[in-house]
Amino acid sequence: MATPKAGIHGWGAYIPIYRLPLSDIAKIWGWHPDQYKGLAVESKAIAGPDEDSLTMGYEAAYNAIKRSKIEPKKISAIFFGTESKPYAVKPSATIIGEALGITPFTMASDLEFACRAASEGMRSLIGMAASGLIDYGLAIGSDTAQANPGDVLEFTAASGAAAFVIGRTSNASAIIEDSVTFVTDTPDFWRRASQPYPLHGEGFTGEPAYFYHIENAVKALLERNGLKPSDFDYAIFHQPNGKFPVKVGQDLGFNMDQMKDGLVTPMIGNTYNASALMGLARVLDKAKPGQKILLAPFGSGAGSDAYLITVTDEVENRKPLAPTVEDYLNRKVLIDYASYAKSRSIIHVIK
Amino acid sequence: MSMDLSISRFWRKKEIIYKLNGAKCKSCGKVHYPPKNACPYCGSRELELVELPRRGKLISYTTIYAIPEGARHQSPIYYGLIDLGVTKITAELTDIVNANSLKKDMEVEATLRKTQEDRDAGLIYYVLKFRPVLVQK
Amino acid sequence: MVVYVEGVGMTKIDRHYDYSLKDLAANAAFAAIEQAGGVDGIDYLVFSSSLSSLQDNQLDTASYLATSLGLRGIKALNVEAGEASGLAAISVAKSLLESHQADKVLVIGAEKLNEFVSSKVYKQLQMLYDGDTKSFYNIGFAGDAAILMRLYMDTYNVDRELMSYWPALMHSNAKENPYAMLNFAIKPDKVAKSQILADPITLLDSYPLGDGAAAIVLSNKDMSSSPLAKISAIESSTGYGSIELSEDPLLFDSLSEAFRRISNIADTSNLDFIEIHDSFTITAMIILETLGLANRGKAAELVSTGYFSPGGKGPLANPSGGLKARGHPLGATGVYQIAESSLQVANKFPGVKANNAKKGLVVSLNGLGSSSYVALVEGV
Numbered sequence: 003m004a005t006p007k008a009g010i011h012g013w014g015a016y017i018p019i020y021r022l023p024l025s026d027i028a029k030i031w032g033w034h035p036d037q038y039k040g041l042a043v044e045s046k047a048i049a050g051p052d053e054d055s056l057t058m059g060y061e062a063a064y065n066a067i068k069r070s071k072i073e074p075k076k077i078s079a080i081f082f083g084t085e086s087k088p089y090a091v092k093p094s095a096t097i098i099g100e101a102l103g104i105t106p107f108t109m110a111s112d113l114e115f116a117c118r119a120a121s122e123g124m125r126s127l128i129g130m131a132a133s134g135l136i137d138y139g140l141a142i143g144s145d146t147a148q149a150n151p152g153d154v155l156e157f158t159a160a161s162g163a164a165a166f167v168i169g170r171t172s173n174a175s176a177i178i179e180d181s182v183t184f185v186t187d188t189p190d191f192w193r194r195a196s197q198p199y200p201l202h203g204e205g206f207t208g209e210p211a212y213f214y215h216i217e218n219a220v221k222a223l224l225e226r227n228g229l230k231p232s233d234f235d236y237a238i239f240h241q242p243n244g245k246f247p248v249k250v251g252q253d254l255g256f257n258m259d260q261m262k263d264g265l266v267t268p269m270i271g272n273t274y275n276a277s278a279l280m281g282l283a284r285v286l287d288k289a290k291p292g293q294k295i296l297l298a299p300f301g302s303g304a305g306s307d308a309y310l311i312t313v314t315d316e317v318e319n320r321k322p323l324a325p326t327v328e329d330y331l332n333r334k335v336l337i338d339y340a341s342y343a344k345s346r347s348i349i350h351v352i353k
Numbered sequence: 354m355s356m357d358l359s360i361s362r363f364w365r366k367k368e369i370i371y372k373l374n375g376a377k378c379k380s381c382g383k384v385h386y387p388p389k390n391a392c393p394y395c396g397s398r399e400l401e402l403v404e405l406p407r408r409g410k411l412i413s414y415t416t417i418y419a420i421p422e423g424a425r426h427q428s429p430i431y432y433g434l435i436d437l438g439v440t441k442i443t444a445e446l447t448d449i450v451n452a453n454s455l456k457k458d459m460e461v462e463a464t465l466r467k468t469q470e471d472r473d474a475g476l477i478y479y480v481l482k483f484r485p486v487l488v489q490k
Numbered sequence: 491m492v493v494y495v496e497g498v499g500m501t502k503i504d505r506h507y508d509y510s511l512k513d514l515a516a517n518a519a520f521a522a523i524e525q526a527g528g529v530d531g532i533d534y535l536v537f538s539s540s541l542s543s544l545q546d547n548q549l550d551t552a553s554y555l556a557t558s559l560g561l562r563g564i565k566a567l568n569v570e571a572g573e574a575s576g577l578a579a580i581s582v583a584k585s586l587l588e589s590h591q592a593d594k595v596l597v598i599g600a601e602k603l604n605e606f607v608s609s610k611v612y613k614q615l616q617m618l619y620d621g622d623t624k625s626f627y628n629i630g631f632a633g634d635a636a637i638l639m640r641l642y643m644d645t646y647n648v649d650r651e652l653m654s655y656w657p658a659l660m661h662s663n664a665k666e667n668p669y670a671m672l673n674f675a676i677k678p679d680k681v682a683k684s685q686i687l688a689d690p691i692t693l694l695d696s697y698p699l700g701d702g703a704a705a706i707v708l709s710n711k712d713m714s715s716s717p718l719a720k721i722s723a724i725e726s727s728t729g730y731g732s733i734e735l736s737e738d739p740l741l742f743d744s745l746s747e748a749f750r751r752i753s754n755i756a757d758t759s760n761l762d763f764i765e766i767h768d769s770f771t772i773t774a775m776i777i778l779e780t781l782g783l784a785n786r787g788k789a790a791e792l793v794s795t796g797y798f799s800p801g802g803k804g805p806l807a808n809p810s811g812g813l814k815a816r817g818h819p820l821g822a823t824g825v826y827q828i829a830e831s832s833l834q835v836a837n838k839f840p841g842v843k844a845n846n847a848k849k850g851l852v853v854s855l856n857g858l859g860s861s862s863y864v865a866l867v868e869g870v
Contacts, residue, residue, distance in 0.1 A: 019448050051426045052447055052466040057479065060465040088477055097479060101371035101465050325487045333487060335450045344426060353423070353472040363626065370626060385735055387622045393735055413644065413733075415636035417629060419687040421613035424628035432633045432688075434641065434733055441734040443637065445627050452689060457644060468626055480626050 006132030009174020010311070011072065012167040012320060014065025015283040016058045016144075017270055017330035020048040024157050026339040031152040038157045042244025046271025048337065049146045049161035051345045055084040056094040059144035060101055062163035062276070065324035067102060069175070070167035072138055074103040077167065079130055079139035080110040083120025083275045085193065085200075086146040087112055098142065109136075116191060117240060118301025119143070120164075120275045125307060127168040128178055138169040143275030150199035151348055158243050160271025164279035175317040176286060176295070178309055180227055184219040185305030192303065207302065212242065215306035216250050216298050223296075223308035231255035235293035238264030238281035240300035242272045256296075263288055264297075269331055282311075284327035291315040357423075358471040363478055370480045373407060373463055375440055376400040384440040407463040408486065409437040416452040423469055435461060435483060448484035460486040491588045494717035494870065496707040497525030498829035503671035503702035503817030505604045511539075511546045512558050514703035515600040519559055522829075523596065526707035527715060534592035535559075535566040538579035538599040539821035541614050545605040555598065565592070572618045572856030573769060574726075575599065576824020577863035580708070581724045587710040594713050599825030600703035611699060618857040620732050632696060632770070634858055636688035638733055639772035642740055643690070646787030650690060654681035655794040656771045657694045657814050663800075664811020667841035669826070671700040671817035678794075681771075695771040697818035704825035706832065717870050719832035724865040725752035731860025742859035745780045752864045758851060763806040763834055763844035765827040766853040768813050777853055778807075800842055805851075809834065809842040824854040828867060835869035 023045045024038045049058060059082055067074055082095040095110035113119035120143025127139035144163035149155035171177050190211035193200035203211075216239060224230065231237070237256040239247035244267050251261045264281035266273075273280055278299040285295055295311040343349050368374055369387045376388035380397035386405060391398045414433040424430060431446035433455075447466050449455060461483035469478040499521025501514050509517070515537075523529055537552035548554065552566035571578035576599040586592040603611055615631035616624060624634075642648060658678040664670035681694040709717070729744025730736040736743060752758060764783070768774035775789040783804065784792045792798070798807035810816040810830045813823060831850045833839035844850070848869050855862040 019450070050448065052468070052482070054467060054477075057465045057467065100367055101479065103372060329488050347426075351426070353470075366622075366626075370623070389622075393730065413637045413641040415633055415640065415688045415691075416686075417633050417636070417688040418685075419612055419630045419632050420609060421616055421628050421630045422607075422609040423613070425609070427628060430628050430630070430633070432627070432629050432637065434637045443623070443634070443732075443734045445629070468628060478626050 005180045006129055007171050008128040008131040008168050008178050009171040010166050010176040010178065011138065011169050011174050012066040012068065012070025013175070013283045013286045014062045014069060014165045014324050015280050015327045015330060016061040016065070016163040017047050018049045018053055018058065018161050019333055019335050020050060020337045020345070021045040021270070021334045022048050022337055022339065022342045027157055030339045040245065041157055042268050043158055043271050044268070045336070046158060046160035047162050047273065048342050048345055054088045055086045055144040055146050055163070056088050056097055058161065058163035059084070059094065059142040059165065060098050062144065062165035063098060063102055063140055063142050066140065066165040066167050068324040069320040070138070071323070072167065077104045077138045077140050078108045078136040079127060080104060080108055081113050081120065081123025081126060081139070081141045083113045083123050083141065083143045084145050085114065085116055085274055086148060104140070115305065116301035116303050117274045117277055118299045118305055118307060120279060121299035121307045124166060124168060125181055125183060128181060131169045138167055141166050141168060143279045145274035145276060146346065147272060147274045148199050150201070155202060158267070158272040160273050162270060162273030162276045162280055164276040164283045173316060174314060175320045176311050176313045178311050180223060180310045182219050182223045182308045183305060184215055184222065186215070188304035190302045190304055211302060211304045212240070212246055212300055213250055213253070215304050216240065216300050217254060219306040219308040220254055220296065220298050223310055227310055229310070233294060234260055234296045236264055236285045236289065236295040237261050238278055238285060238295065238297045240278040240298065241265065241267035241281065242277070244268040266327065280327060286317060287321060287326040287328065289313040289317060291317060356471055356475045358469060358476050358478065360476060363476070371465065373405045373481055374402045375405045377403045386440055386442045405439060406437045409435040409461060411455065411457060411459045411461060412436050412441065413457070414446065414455045431455065433461065433483065445482045446484065447482040460489070462486045492720045492722050493584045493587050493708050493710055494714040495719045495721065495828070495832040496527070496709050496714065496717050497522040498706045498718065498832050499525070500669045500704045500826060500829055501702050502669045503700040503819055506602070506701040507604065511542055511600050511602050512555055514701060515555055515598050516559055518703040518705040519596060519598050522705035522707050529561065531594040531713055532561065532596050532707065533564055534583070534586055534595040535561060535564055536569055536579045536583045536595055536597045537566065538569050538575040538597065538825060539601050540570050540572050540575045541603065541820060542601060544614055545602050570821065571861055573767065573820050574824060574854045574856040574861050574863050575821035576827065577724070577852065577854035577865060578824070580721070580824060580828055580865065581726060581863060583708050584721060584724055587708060594707060594709045596705060596707055597825055598703060598705040599822030601819035601822045602701040603699040603819060604701050608699065630688070632688035632691050634733060635770040635772055636691045638739060638858065639690050639770065642772055642775060645740060648787065648790050650682050651678065652790040652794055653771050654678040655790065656768065656774050657681045659793060659799055660768065660808055660812045660814035663809050663842045664815030667811050667816055670811040670815055671698050672811070672815040691770055697769055697813045700817035700819050702817060702819035702822050702826070704822050704829045706825060706829050718836040718838070720868050720870050721828070722866045722868050723752050723756035724863065726861060726863040727751065728861050729859045731857050733858060740776060740786070741780045742776055742855060742862060744859040745777060745853065745855060745862035748862045748864045749781055752866060756866050758866065761805040761849055761851050762847035763809055763850040764853065765808055765810060765831050765850060766812070767855050768808060769818060806844040809839065809844055824863065827852045827854060828865060831867040835867055
């Protein structure tokens, strides 16, 4: 059976303007000043007081649609992947769809699979587009990344969004040639219903979760396509910190030259559902026609996808149509822990 | 259970509030926002919805410290009179790093943000606000 | 047709935590009734208020108030026109008299702005502006006026300090007014240094949140005995009420039209004094310029020269202290203005007096001019 293929028609990202230096977190919570250095992240992006995963997802999707050069009404599926839903019940996807002019003839749902829900949306869209069920679909990954204040997770949990318009291969900016998903029941990180912050198994999030799933997904993809790491121009992995993606890449046989452009977490922290996908957006901002990209998002609980993507000539036409990841990275204002705490509702107030 | 914010009042206006849909008068040609039931300039009822430009320039602005109920966490509120070319609108401004960065003729663009939230359990109102343009054209 | 002011009553504007809306209304109404020679013949109550339904949790207040005042059986109705409610109510009362629906009308304006915390009141006051979009924002009560003030200063190159002479003049006038909320003097340089509400509007550019009530008894010629004053004309107009819709927001279109209308039916020249709606310093400047009492962009400078001050060359501006310093209990304000002006032309105002005053113009409006009312008060 031929592998169903689909095209990435538009890509877009969003990073809020505010950055919290990790040194501030260490100071407030009494971590040793060098403790967080191993995470290889210096500051994290923080959504402002009037932002949430929905507003960030809206802007990333707005940018993706601009680059896709299609009418919003031609989109007939919206998958919003997040673990920071503004409403536990009431789809954010319909609000985004309405605001972007996509509704009403569209599928729309919020997906949950920790940090890879949006990637699950992408995989679904590949099948839907390839089968002809839809012409175009929108996958959005967006998170304001909650972390228990004082926990090590707080150093990296950041805010950001990435979005992709996916459709048939013709006239696409990049072709998704193949993709693989690998999931197991692995309790490395979770958030119980009604709880504001997730808990995690510290070291357990590493080997049995992150590394095991990404490595298996990527190996399966390479094997069935007869490819080796050196066949790729870019390799992008989920980025819970600055260290894990580099290690998993090296373990799999990729080098820093292939990985550096897809690394965004060292600058802004882990944007959860947007983490690897923002890496893809940044790579597409730079990639040349014909180049090959490996993309491997990961979500706790746990699972990983691996994608084989080839850039087309069309990419050059699409790049200038919306702000780049670099534009958002360059727009930044440092804030302190108090501003972040207020902004992210960590301070208890009576409403 | 208590809800302060209206459900239907906001829902009814979502097309206008999310998309910056103004009205153009077929008789005098003037554009206004948000759409009224007749043209405020000539009284004609022949109006058509037009999507307004999402970029404009600040004509005037203010930083508000006298904050209405429910918005303390967004204080101060930045608010501007914006020239969109075809018409003027007023809107909240966002991503303003400090009040001194506001300048006349500053270029701003629309983006979706939260304005009001009904305490902990009620509705969230999303509207278009304007922020300094990300990329100069 | 002319109507006559038979009696007036006012409470001092203050934070009247110990009095209810009805208490304040009664205090003002009983004084007005007494001056008018008793309740005989009063057949209509027109009640003016803008936030009392929210602040006092009461609808049909006019009717409940009538019974509470011992006037059960008279006709009563509420008038609400935001900040212009008071003059709107008097305009309705005048129409009732002219159409012989009433012979003698008691107009009461009462407002309590201190029944809730300030943030809630700011939200309520936001309702004065166009709710189509503003109600989904968090701009409070001073946002639109602040944008307008900056636009004014930018357009005409007017210095902030020059704008500060108006509040100083208002405080100076209010100091003599026993009904004024802020009856103390300030120097112009204090204005810019006071707390910023909505930049560039400071606390001293704005009105205080006060509680108060004012009442007048109006009658037509046949019923009149020894009136204090006459209201020779009232006119009004609606307008954009919005800086974004207006092609020229530095004039209030509704006021321009209302003033044109009143000038067509009455002689508005040779004004001895004016009582204008200075909700903010900027509102006063634009009113002065819309009325033609100052050239465009020159009102602040003219104020600073003492032109509108006691003994100045122009009409005396807001001898009461204005909304700025007398206070601005929204729906009551227009009734205060008419009561004060009636006392002026009767030479009975217990504060700053316009010399030998025969004629005064009262201006009231809502927000940035969604409606404007003008009334000419003359001696009898």
